[in-house]
Amino acid sequence: MxxxxxxxxxxxxxxxxxxxxxxxxxxxxxxxxxxxxxxxxxxxxxxxxxxxxxxxxxxxxxxxxKGAEERLVPSRTARSGIERLDAYIEAWGAYIPEIHGIAKALLAMRDTDDAAAKAWDERMQDMRQGCEAAIDALNRDNMLSPDHSPNQATDILWTMLSVRNWEQLTLECAWPQERYIETLKSLARRIFVADGP
Amino acid sequence: MxxxxxxxxxxxxxxxxxxxxxxxxxxxxxxxxxxxxxxxxxxxxxxxxxxxxxxxxxxxxxxxxKGAEERLVPSRTARSGIERLDAYIEAWGAYIPEIHGIAKALLAMRDTDDAAAKAWDERMQDMRQGCEAAIDALNRDNMLSPDHSPNQATDILWTMLSVRNWEQLTLECAWPQERYIETLKSLARRIFVADGP
DNA sequence: CTTCTCACTTGACACCGTGTCAATTGACAC
DNA sequence: GTGTCAATTGACACGGTGTCAAGTGAGAAG
Incomplete structure (x- = not known):
């Protein structure tokens, strides 16, 4: 004990x-x-x-x-929605490879162990909050694409940024980490930022 | 035996x-x-x-x-790249919930059992071919966004359409299946189809 | 009617990894 | 010295997969 x-x-x-x-x-x-x-x-x-x-x-x-908390500072202090979105993707995207081993182990227990499932889900809810904050910031700037409600946009961003997707792109598709980050930032812009006037 | x-x-x-x-x-x-x-x-x-x-x-x-093969006919006979992309997403997206149980079981063994890993990966490679064909069709129509090479576009589509992403959106985010399909089609268009001239 | 075959049953056991327990050791503290 | 406490040792239970040897029962073939 x-x-x-x-x-x-x-x-x-x-x-x-x-x-x-x-x-x-x-x-x-x-x-x-x-x-x-x-x-x-x-x-x-x-x-x-x-x-x-x-x-x-x-x-x-x-x-x-690894200083999880400090890594979020740039995104929290961003001055625009777009900046915040970029900063969040960069921070989380750079964090994934560092937590990958333990994340995978926990994820593997998720299906069979309730405590592991709860712990993992809580962490993912935390991560989702970061996504939500970025989307909200975008929305406040009137830059959120009208194609998506803030909630749905959050769901999408949250899913895009999943550990599994990182695994698939970097490990299975052999993308370098750099490209992963850049591509996700550009996809997010394309998906969430409203087109010009 | x-x-x-x-x-x-x-x-x-x-x-x-x-x-x-x-x-x-x-x-x-x-x-x-x-x-x-x-x-x-x-x-x-x-x-x-x-x-x-x-x-x-x-x-x-x-x-x-479940007639896996026949489901692909509409996508194979599509007359434009965009049509093919839509048809493929519809076919595969509708298939996922039907195979979900067994897919999940196989996926769970992937980490510990080589045979299971191989089988799963082969299936996913098959699925990737479908993605590739759709992207290629788009490219042949000169409609593929210049932001992505055909290969990278395939990687992205393949990842978007993963079983895990379907799980997350429909089960965790509680999206109805209908919305899952529609949103994925619209995301794919937004990401892969080149902007107007 | 017997005999052979073959799918399947029965009961036992091995292996692995997690979790538990009781008894023991060894160090440090009062 | 005596107590405390972290850690050791050795044993065992459980659940799930995989294996094996001997037995059963039904149908086919002589």
Whole structure:
């Protein structure tokens, strides 16, 4: 539960992170994480009651390490809707490859584990808020294409920016990360920004 | 292997299909399929050497039952690129909900089972060909937006039409199927069809 | 009527990964 | 010294897949 050494806890999280990053989320077992942290498998359960719990804790650790919050500053301080949209896509798009391993592992548990599903969905709802904010900013500028309501536009942007789509484009279609970002920005403009007067 | 009753085989495939459709692909075990087919779990292995193999066979059975091939006729016989694009999105978009259960089950195995991964990827390559054909048709009409090479346009269309995106929009965003189809058609036009002269 | 074949059954077992438990060790603290 | 506490050791349960050997029962063939 909670009567434990915080140093070990951190070592476990670090190990989980490293392994998940290295293996792109596939086939990382409790045994592997324990071994890498220099403890026994059973000892993991002194710190995390479940594999799902460990993975979830790892995502928070990851956010902390990678400065998830600060990355959003440019988008929050953007001076126009278009700028905000661009900044958000850049920030999130650059974040995906960094979280990909753990994201994939959590995503794989989503279908079978309720806690994992809840955690993942919450994160995606957070992400959706970012999309919503960008669309709202565009709308406030009267730049949102009349083809879409703000809500539907948000749904579309949120879907475009999914981790799965990033996987497909960069890993399966072999797009360089750079092109992924540029193309998504240009698609978003084309889809969401109203045509000239 | 192959010394068996084809009637039983069909009964197994039917059972698998029904269960996968009903449960949206989640948690369908060999035991369940066997029970529903009225045989023992072990007898399944007289017909399919592996769970993956059974699932894969089920996809082919599904295609046969649902007439996968005929659905593509309208897109193949389209008289313009735009028409072909529309027809393809309509055909594939309408197919997804019908294959969703089995698709999800196969997708879930993709990460852990090589045979499942291969089968899924092949199917997705097939689907990609449909995308490519539509983009090529557009290009032949000189209607493909200069923003994208045919290859990149294919990548984008292929990604837009992924099963995961359908899931997200219809199940998570609660879009009615109708809206899914209409919106995807309109997005595709906006993205791929060149602006006026 | 017997005998052979063949699909299927029965019951057992192996493997893997997760999760649990009881007993033990070793360090540090009072 | 005695207690505390994190961690170890070794064992076991569970669920799901896959395997195996022996048995059953029905139909075909002699």
């Amino acid at each position: 909670s009567s434990d050494n915080p140093e070990t806890r951190k070592r476990i999280l670090k190990s989980a992170l490293t392994l998940l990053e290295a293996s792109r989320g596939k086939g990382v077992r409790m045994t592997d994480i324990a071994k890498r942290a220099g403890i026994t498998r059973q000892a993991l359960y002194l710190h995390f009651s479940t594999r799902a719990e460990l993975l979830i804790a790892t995502t928070f650790y990851l956010d902390e390490v | 192959s010394s068996d009753n084809p009637e039983t085989r069909k009964r197994i495939l039917k059972s698998a299909l029904t269960l996968l459709e009903a449960s949206r692909g989640k948690g369908v075990r060999m035991t369940d399929i066997a029970k529903r087919a009225g045989i023992t779990r072990q007898a399944l292995y007289l017909h399919f050497s592996t769970r993956a193999e059974l699932l894969i066979a089920t996809t082919f059975y599904l295609d046969e039952v």
